[in-house]
Amino acid sequence: MPRSFETPLGVKDYTPESFRKIETIINGARSIATRFSYQGIKTPAIEYYQTVGLNSQIREDELIRFTGPLGRMLIIRPDLTTPIARIVASTYRELDPPFRFFSYGDVYRNDSEGLIEEKTQVDFELIGEKSLAADGEIINIAAKIIMNFSGSDIRITLGHTKIMTILLEEIIPDTQKREELFRALISLDYVTYRNIVSQLSVPDESREKLLEILTIKGKLESILKLESWHSEKEEWRQIFKEIREIQQILSDYNLGDQVIFDPSLVGRHKYYTGIIFNIYAQGSPYKIASGGRYDGLIGSFGRDLSATGMAVDVVELSKIQTKG
Numbered sequence: 001m002p003r004s005f006e007t008p009l010g011v012k013d014y015t016p017e018s019f020r021k022i023e024t025i026i027n028g029a030r031s032i033a034t035r036f037s038y039q040g041i042k043t044p045a046i047e048y049y050q051t052v053g054l055n056s057q058i059r060e061d062e063l064i065r066f067t068g069p070l071g072r073m074l075i076i077r078p079d080l081t082t083p084i085a086r087i088v089a090s091t092y093r094e095l096d097p098p099f100r101f102f103s104y105g106d107v108y109r110n111d112s113e114g115l116i117e118e119k120t121q122v123d124f125e126l127i128g129e130k131s132l133a134a135d136g137e138i139i140n141i142a143a144k145i146i147m148n149f150s151g152s153d154i155r156i157t158l159g160h161t162k163i164m165t166i167l168l169e170e171i172i173p174d175t176q177k178r179e180e181l182f183r184a185l186i187s188l189d190y191v192t193y194r195n196i197v198s199q200l201s202v203p204d205e206s207r208e209k210l211l212e213i214l215t216i217k218g219k220l221e222s223i224l225k226l227e228s229w230h231s232e233k234e235e236w237r238q239i240f241k242e243i244r245e246i247q248q249i250l251s252d253y254n255l256g257d258q259v260i261f262d263p264s265l266v267g268r269h270k271y272y273t274g275i276i277f278n279i280y281a282q283g284s285p286y287k288i289a290s291g292g293r294y295d296g297l298i299g300s301f302g303r304d305l306s307a308t309g310m311a312v313d314v315v316e317l318s319k320i321q322t323k324g
Contacts, residue, residue: 010116021318022120026104029122029145029312033102036141038124041101043083049073055300056082057270062109064116076108079269080123081309082297088127089301097128097305104314112187125309127298132242135275135293135308136249142279142289142310143255150320152282156258158246159265160239161272161292166230167213171206181210185266190214213264220247223261246275271297275308283320288313 007013014022033040046068047053053063053075068074077083080103088099104122111117124141126134139156146154164185168178177196184193197210209229216222223243230236243261250256267276268290276292291310298305 008116010111011118018318022314025145025149025312025314025317026122028148029104029124030102032141032144032148033124036100036137038100038102041084041087041103042105043077043080043087043103045077045106046074047077047083047086049075051301052077052082052086055085055297057297057300058082058109062111064108064110077105078109079107080105080121080311081125081269081271081294084123084125084127084309085298085307086301088305089298089303093303098134099125099127101125101127120314121311122314123309123311125307127307127309128305129308130295130306132245132249132275134306135246136253138291138308138310139250139277139279140253140255142277142291142312143253143258145312146279146281146288146317149317150281150283150322152320154258154282154288155260155280156250156255157260157262157265157278157280157287158243159262159276160243160274161265161267161276162235162239162274163226163263164213164266166233166236167209170230171202171210172200182266185264186268217260217262217264219259220244220261223263226263242275267292269294277310281317281320284316286313286316288317288320 049065050073053065056078058078063078064076066074084101084103092099102124106118106120109117122145124138126138143154143156146152168181172178177200180196181193184196193214194211197207200207216225220243224240227240247256247259250259265276265278271294272292273295274293277290278287279289281288289310289312291308293308295306298307
């Protein structure tokens, strides 16, 4: 029996003071959505496992599943992006992109310790736009939401999901080992990552690359050192073309000085396909916003459209002491 009327581990109550901060952030995001012509959209908290659950490409052990009244497997939504992808492929099937959507709400997953992970997010999705201008727009919006509320300095950590994908697929044939390394990078568990790499049966040169990738972080010129690693591959060259371009786009938004490149950055969800990012703010050790390009996700619902988006962790942002 619950003691002292406590909530389940991983979820929380919010006092009026905390709730006011959360509402301020959401209202600020809504104002920015209007300014950038993003339309509000709302999706249900419960979705079918066979559609949103499987197509989300979120790990099975993270999904909170249960059997519905009609015997079909349901999930509590693990993100806001995948339900919007479902809508674009169904309700909006006959309409022409681009689509700009704004949403907010709670998402739920199982965390690595077996507890419920509850997050309140504001979410922006730009769908049907292939150019990196869309990625820059999304990152700029995330930065504005954070800075408008907190007044804090921010750091934008940028990466490209194909860097680690190409390296690991080339060096490590064992898919399970690749998955273990991806999980270590997602959780920033570099000790585990190094331990796994040290035990791999691969040439010393390959092992050194996998370890060196952790140390190459910084401004644009730092990450461009990697360009020569596979310069014969068009896909590899394209990565660094995109990195140069996104740096220029963010500089045009006056965000260039806040960018730090991290080639070991990988998206938490497997649907990411290109530029990915996290945004941190002074006053919090945790990422406040994250997102990136996910060009294959909507195609899994039957409509092939490019897309990019992001989510702001409203509760983490609300904890930052605002300036002024």
